[in-house]
Amino acid sequence: VTVSIEERLEVEQFLYREARLADEGRYEEWQNLFDEETRYWVPGGGGAKPGEEVAIIDDNRTRLATRIRQLRTGLRYAQSPPSPTRRLISNIEIEYEDDCYRVTSNFVAYEIKIQSTHETITWCGQYKHELIKKDNKLLMRSKTVYLVNRGEPIPSLTFLI
Amino acid sequence: VPFAAGFTGDAADFGLSRLRSEKYRGFVFATFNPEAPTLEEYLGPAASLIDRTVEMSPMGKVRLDAGWLKHRLRANWKMVVEGVVDGYHPDYVHTSLFRTVDYHFEAKGVESSTAPSPLARDWGGGHVEIDFAPTLKEQLAWFNVSPDRYPNYISAMKAAFGEQGAHERLIAGPSHALIFPNLLLAEMNIVIFEPIRVGETIQWNTPLLLDGVGEELNERIIRNGQAALGPGSFIIPDDAVMIERTQMAIEGRGRWIDLSRGLNRERVEDGIRVGVMYDDVAGRGFWRQHASLMAVSA
Numbered sequence: 144v145t146v147s148i149e150e151r152l153e154v155e156q157f158l159y160r161e162a163r164l165a166d167e168g169r170y171e172e173w174q175n176l177f178d179e180e181t182r183y184w185v186p187g188g189g190g191a192k193p194g195e196e197v198a199i200i201d202d203n204r205t206r207l208a209t210r211i212r213q214l215r216t217g218l219r220y221a222q223s224p225p226s227p228t229r230r231l232i233s234n235i236e237i238e239y240e241d242d243c244y245r246v247t248s249n250f251v252a253y254e255i256k257i258q259s260t261h262e263t264i265t266w267c268g269q270y271k272h273e274l275i276k277k278d279n280k281l282l283m284r285s286k287t288v289y290l291v292n293r294g295e296p297i298p299s300l301t302f303l304i
Numbered sequence: 305v306p307f308a309a310g311f312t313g314d315a316a317d318f319g320l321s322r323l324r325s326e327k328y329r330g331f332v333f334a335t336f337n338p339e340a341p342t343l344e345e346y347l348g349p350a351a352s353l354i355d356r357t358v359e360m361s362p363m364g365k366v367r368l369d370a371g372w373l374k375h376r377l378r379a380n381w382k383m384v385v386e387g388v389v390d391g392y393h394p395d396y397v398h399t400s401l402f403r404t405v406d407y408h409f410e411a412k413g414v415e416s417s418t419a420p421s422p423l424a425r426d427w428g429g430g431h432v433e434i435d436f437a438p439t440l441k442e443q444l445a446w447f448n449v450s451p452d453r454y455p456n457y458i459s460a461m462k463a464a465f466g467e468q469g470a471h472e473r474l475i476a477g478p479s480h481a482l483i484f485p486n487l488l489l490a491e492m493n494i495v496i497f498e499p500i501r502v503g504e505t506i507q508w509n510t511p512l513l514l515d516g517v518g519e520e521l522n523e524r525i526i527r528n529g530q531a532a533l534g535p536g537s538f539i540i541p542d543d544a545v546m547i548e549r550t551q552m553a554i555e556g557r558g559r560w561i562d563l564s565r566g567l568n569r570e571r572v573e574d575g576i577r578v579g580v581m582y583d584d585v586a587g588r589g590f591w592r593q594h595a596s597l598m599a600v601s602a
Contacts, residue, residue: 185536189371194523196371197511200536201527209404213538218400221541259548260378296374296506299541 144239154237154244154274157281161272162232162250165303168225170211173303178275182285183207185304188294199293199300221301226254228302232270243284244274254302264298267291329358330365331487349576350431353481357489360478362457362464363516368494370526373534375507377544379551381486381499384507385590387543388490389482391424391434391581392565397546401538406448422581424566430484430593432586437476446477446491448528457517464516478512482586484593492525493533503551507540509533563587 146154157176164173177183185200202210213219230252238245252266268290274281288304290297305311325334326343331354333343340346347354358364377384387393395402420438427433436446443451443458451458451474461470479489488495490509498506511529513522532539554561566583579585 187371187373187534194526197373197509197526197534198530198536199373199534201530206531209538213400213404216400216403218403219542220397220400221545259545260552262378296376297535298376298378299544300536301541 146237146239146244150239150244151235151237153281154246155235157274158232158235158246158248158270158272161283161286162230166228166230166252168214168302170214170303174207174211176283177204177207177286178277178282178284179204180284181207182287184285185288185290185300186293199290199297200288219301221258221299224258226256226258226302228252228254230266242275244272244281246270246272246274248272252304256298262298266300266304268293329354346429347431347483348427348429350427350429350481350483353427353431353433353479353483353489356473356476357478357481357512359465359473360492361514361516362460364464365515367513367515368510370511370513370522370529372508372510375509375533375535375540375544377505377507377547378503379505379544379547380502381497381505382590382594383547383551384497384505385482385486385488386561386587387547388488388495389424389432389434389586389590390584391422391586392584393543393546397542398539400542404538424579424581424583424585426577426585426589426592428575428589428593430590431482432484432589433479433481434581434586435476436480436581440475440477443471443474444477445475447524449524454518454521457521460516482590484590490533493529495533503555563591 161173161176164176181202181204183200183202184198186198187196189196214222217223230250232248232250234247234249236247248270250266250268250270254264254266256262256264268288271285271287271289273284273286275284276282305315321336323334323336324338324340325332327333328343328347328351333346344351358366360366422434422436422439425433425435440446444453458470458474461474464470465473478491480491481489483489486497486499488497492512494510494512496508498508500506509529511522511526513525531537534540550561563584566579566585567588570577570579570583570585572578577585577589
């Protein structure tokens with residue numbers, strides 16, 4: 144089902160806000176964008192079914208909470224100091240079915256590894272968001288990140304992508 | 305050879321090199337070196353490290369078909385090896401994880417004289433290990449679950465190895481060992497270090513799935529592997545940042561890294577050097593072998 148202009152604006156604003164909270168390391172506010180049912184998934188190269196193939200990241204609610212707590216200790220050395228990042232989101236397509244917005248988009252993110260090599264890393268890929276509405280607010284049921292280079296060797300991925 | 309009239313050499317001189325390979329319990333080892341010893345000689349007593357891992361399966365068989373992650377590290381491969389055979393760093397480098405979750409690695413009472421310590425062993429030939437077994441008391445503690453979590457697995461192990469044999473294996477868990485030079489048996493994962501250039505290494509990892517056990521157990525192995533290893537995990541990225549910083553430091557100033565820790569208290573048992581995990585026994589074992597090989601080829 145296609146969506147109205149108003150719905151499209153609301154979904155786009157959600158994606159931009161989610162990206163900004165991630166880029167600014169506002170960990171809890173970002174985490175609170177997820178619904179009870181949570182899936183933060185960055186598949187590896189095989190692209191096989193979750194659970195049968197090792198993923199770069201495959202967080203349910205508990206594991207995502209662990210990830211955020213680890214970052215917040217200040218002793219997660221891979222993010223100490225946190226990498227400066229900024230990302231662009233484009234090519235947003237939205238479908239609505241079964242009370243859920245299924246949103247695909249493309250992204251490019253730049254990360255500077257200031258805690259080690261000071262390299263600038265380019266991350267690029269496709270986001271798939273499943274968004275639901277609760278109390279008139281959009282929430283993520285899942286966020287999937289298909290990196291274009293997921294089958295290649297990649298550096299540490301320790302900021303919120 | 306196209307347009308062969310212009311080439312007077314012997315095509316046979318330009319063929320692909322032939323690889324020598326041998327297998328041990330499903331692991332294939334290969335070399336281009338015709339002078340290399342047989343696999344049995346090469347592994348020596350360290351073959352038991354592979355036995356220990358493979359015998360976590362009641363069928364004595366493991367599978368590597370859950371896919372590989374490839375992690376790019378800006379450091380020399382030997383720096384990466386030093387990290388994984390060093391038992392001194394986890395308390396510091398992985399503090400953030402120990403403060404976040406309950407994990408069996410946590411060093412409680414390390415420096416007290418009575419508490420048992422994990423051990424570091426140098427098996428010779430550059431094969432080295434960190435052994436947590438001395439500190440583990442319950443079956444499956446190494447897997448971070450209670451002993452009654454996988455009853456079918458435990459009964460399958462008993463059927464395969466007998467009551468005592470199963471008990472010992474389920475307490476000790478799999479190996480954490482480096483098979484020289486670049487294969488790491490990382491408990492329920494396999495890791496390979498691929499040197500790319502002086503300052504770059506690709507670390508490959510895959511979960512080590514067991515044959516003859518329920519899918520539930522293998523799924524947990526995959527999930528644990530995701531938590532520990534790979535670019536987005538909770539552990540290795542913190543090692544990576546340390547290794548990369550150290551690489552930058554030695555490239556800048558070329559000072560020696562001190563590996564003398566525990567030289568005063570390591571001992572030799574049946575030809576195997578043993579010390580506590582917090583000493584550099586394993587690191588020295590790796591470098592001793594590296595130095596002897598480099599001296600021969602120099």
